[in-house]
Amino acid sequence: MAFSFLYLAVRALLGALVRSRRGLHVKDVELLVLRHELEILRRQVVRPKLQMVDRALLAAAACHLPRSSRGALLVTPRTILRWHQALVRRKWRQEPGQRGRPRLSAETRELVLRLARENPRWGHRRICGELAKLGFRVSPTSIRRLLAQTKLQPAPRRAGPSWREFLRAQAASIVACDFFTVESVCLRRYYALFFIAHGSRRVWLAGCTANPTGAWVTQQARNLGLHFSDQGVRFLIRDRDSKYTGPFDEIFGSEGIRLVKTPVRAPAIAERFVRTVRA
Numbered sequence: 001m002a003f004s005f006l007y008l009a010v011r012a013l014l015g016a017l018v019r020s021r022r023g024l025h026v027k028d029v030e031l032l033v034l035r036h037e038l039e040i041l042r043r044q045v046v047r048p049k050l051q052m053v054d055r056a057l058l059a060a061a062a063c064h065l066p067r068s069s070r071g072a073l074l075v076t077p078r079t080i081l082r083w084h085q086a087l088v089r090r091k092w093r094q095e096p097g098q099r100g101r102p103r104l105s106a107e108t109r110e111l112v113l114r115l116a117r118e119n120p121r122w123g124h125r126r127i128c129g130e131l132a133k134l135g136f137r138v139s140p141t142s143i144r145r146l147l148a149q150t151k152l153q154p155a156p157r158r159a160g161p162s163w164r165e166f167l168r169a170q171a172a173s174i175v176a177c178d179f180f181t182v183e184s185v186c187l188r189r190y191y192a193l194f195f196i197a198h199g200s201r202r203v204w205l206a207g208c209t210a211n212p213t214g215a216w217v218t219q220q221a222r223n224l225g226l227h228f229s230d231q232g233v234r235f236l237i238r239d240r241d242s243k244y245t246g247p248f249d250e251i252f253g254s255e256g257i258r259l260v261k262t263p264v265r266a267p268a269i270a271e272r273f274v275r276t277v278r279a
Helices: 002-019 026-044 052-062 067-072 077-092 106-118 124-133 140-149 163-169 214-230 246-254 268-278
Strands: 174-183 189-197 203-209 235-238 258-261
Touching (some): 174 268, 189 268, 203 214, 246 258
Parallel strands (some): 235 258
16 A cells, blocks of 8 residues: 555656656656666676677767766676777787798708708708708798707707717816806905816816906916816816906917807806805
8 A cells, every 4th residue: 555655656756747847858757767677687687698789889888978877887887998908909919820931841841951960060051051052942040940849959069969968978077167256345346266177076266356357367277277287187168258368278278178168158067166155
C-alpha cells in the first residue's frame, strides 16, 4: 500500500514537471530512463562485449562530456584511455614481413664456409673480396656473423689452438703485468706495477710511484728482464697502456721474451689479483 502511494506521488510529480514551462523536458526524462536501464544492465552483465565500432563511438563521444557525466558511462575513463593507447599502437605498428638483411642462400653459405675452412688465414673481409670476384654480393658483417654461428675462429688462428688452450699449454712460461692504484692517507694516488706468473700465481712487485713515466717503467723492466729469462719465461702479456713504451718491449725482446698485447684490459689472472689486493 505504501509503495503504491509512493509510486503515484512520483508519477504525478514528474507529470507536473513535464507540463510546466520551466520544468523537465521530455529529453531529460528520456535520459533518466536510459540511465536507469543502464544501471539495470550493469547489475546483470559483469563485463559486456564491445565491438570496435562501439569502442570508437564511446571514446569519441566521451571526450566532449563533462567530468560529472562520465561516471554514468558503461566503461570507466581509464578503459577509454587504454583504448586510445591501443589505437596509437596500431597506428604506428609495422606490417608483418621480412626485416633486416635478407638471409643468405644455402649455396652462398656453403661457399663461405668452404673458403673459410680451406683458407685459415683469410678473414671475413678477404672472403668478402673473393666472393665479389665470383659474382656474389655479401657484406662482411654477414660473413662474420655466419663464421661466428658455425664457431669458426677468426683468422689467422682458425685452424690452430684457441686462446684458452694456448694459455693452458704455456702457463708455466707466461707472465702478465699490470698497474693498480693505491690511495694514501693524504689522498695521494700511487701506481704499483706488478708481474704475475700464470702457472704458479707468483707475484713480483716491481715498484710504486706517483708518476709512472716511460723511463720509470723501462727501468723496472731492466730489473726483472734477466730474472724472467732465467726462469724460462717465454711470453709476457700486457694491455695497450701508453705507459709501456718501445724500450719496455725491447728489453724483454732482447731476453727472448715475446710480448702479447691484449685488446683492452689485462689478463683475467692479473685482474683477479688486483681485486684481491683491493679487498
